[in-house]
Amino acid sequence: DAGVIQSPRHEVTEMGQEVTLRCKPISGHNSLFWYRQTMMRGLELLIYFNNNVPIDDSGMPEDRFSAKMPNASFSTLKIQPSEPRDSAVYFCASTNRGGTEAFFGQGTRLTVV
Amino acid sequence: AQSVTQPDIHITVSEGASLELRCNYSYGATPYLFWYVQSPGQGLQLLLKYFSGDTLVQGIKGFEAEFKRSQSSFNLRKPSVHWSDAAEYFCAVGASGGSYIPTFGRGTSLIVHP
Numbered sequence: 001d002a003g004v005i006q007s008p009r010h011e012v013t014e015m016g017q018e019v020t021l022r023c024k025p026i027s028g029h030n031s032l033f034w035y036r037q038t039m040m041r042g043l044e045l046l047i048y049f050n051n052n053v054p055i056d057d058s059g060m061p062e063d064r065f066s067a068k069m070p071n072a073s074f075s076t077l078k079i080q081p082s083e084p085r086d087s088a089v090y091f092c093a094s095t096n097r098g099g100t101e102a103f104f105g106q107g108t109r110l111t112v113v
Numbered sequence: 114a115q116s117v118t119q120p121d122i123h124i125t126v127s128e129g130a131s132l133e134l135r136c137n138y139s140y141g142a143t144p145y146l147f148w149y150v151q152s153p154g155q156g157l158q159l160l161l162k163y164f165s166g167d168t169l170v171q172g173i174k175g176f177e178a179e180f181k182r183s184q185s186s187f188n189l190r191k192p193s194v195h196w197s198d199a200a201e202y203f204c205a206v207g208a209s210g211g212s213y214i215p216t217f218g219r220g221t222s223l224i225v226h227p
Contacts, residue, residue: 004156033214043203043217056214091156100145100164100207102215104156 004105006092012111018080021108023092024073033102034067034077035091043091049075082112115140115206117218125224126194134189134221136204145207146187147215148178152200160202163187174198199225 005024013019025032034046047057052069060067064083069075079086089109093102116139126132138144145164149157161172168180178189187204201222205215 035217042219045214045216048214093157101147101159101162102157104149104158106154106156 004092004094004103006090006105006108008108009106010109010111012113013082015083015112016081017112018078019082019086019110019112021077021090021092021110023075023077023105025075025092025094026096026103027073029094029096029103030072031095031097032069032075033093033095034075035093037089037091037107038087046077046090079110082110084112087111115144115216117204117206117216119202119204119218119221121221122219123222123224125226127226128196129193132189132191132194132198132223134202134204134223136187136189136218137185138187138204138206139185140206146178146180147205147207148172148176148187148189149203149205149217150174150200151203151220157203160189194223194225196225196227199223 007022030051032049036044036046044059046059047067048055049069065079067077089107091104091107093104095102118137120135147162148160150160151157160176161170161178163170163180171177176191178187180187201220203220204218207215
């Protein structure tokens with residue numbers, strides 16, 4: 001398996017623009033996580049899906065952030081409108097059913113100028 | 114709520130020296146505990162994990178960790194560090210039972226001197 005695939009790897013956008021980050025989990029995995037990594041706050045869990053259903057989105061910082069998982073093989077994290085303080089590395093991770101190891105993608109480095 | 118503390122932001126060791134990275138956790142029940150490594154520009158890779166049983170767990174790349182319930186600790190060790198071990202190391206705790214949601218510490222940056 002190719003592992004968890006995230007795109008794009010790097011994104012530079014202007015403040016106010018919409019940004020969409022994409023994630024393809026490992027085939028057969030039924031749980032998916034979005035994390036944000038910054039120097040100030042470390043790794044923060046944004047949202048967690050189980051069987052394509054959002055279970056816990058308490059980590060989503062504000063209404064500008066939204067996430068979807070339309071099927072088992074694809075998820076998006078959207079920021080609209082983007083702000084400079086959203087600059088971070090965003091990671092997607094997946095685990096299998098009853099799984100006890102999260103497999104991480106290589107991340108998307110987002111820069112909002 | 115579960116939480117993890119990694120008290121050392123940076124650790125510097127010489128190549129060939131031994132290493133211990135500290136991790137303390139807070140969780141009301143028996144935790145699942147993990148150590149991940151992150152190389153620059155990369156995602157996180159699992160080094161080892163503890164769920165139950167033997168409190169000394171072996172991982173990849175020659176790493177081991179010991180779970181000490183009385184100290185709420187899960188320290189990572191390696192007897193002889195290689196230059197390629199330079200990276201960011203994250204300790205994580207997850208709720209036991211079913212699929213877990215890992216909560217990460219702030220990480221420890223390992224610097225290896227030749």
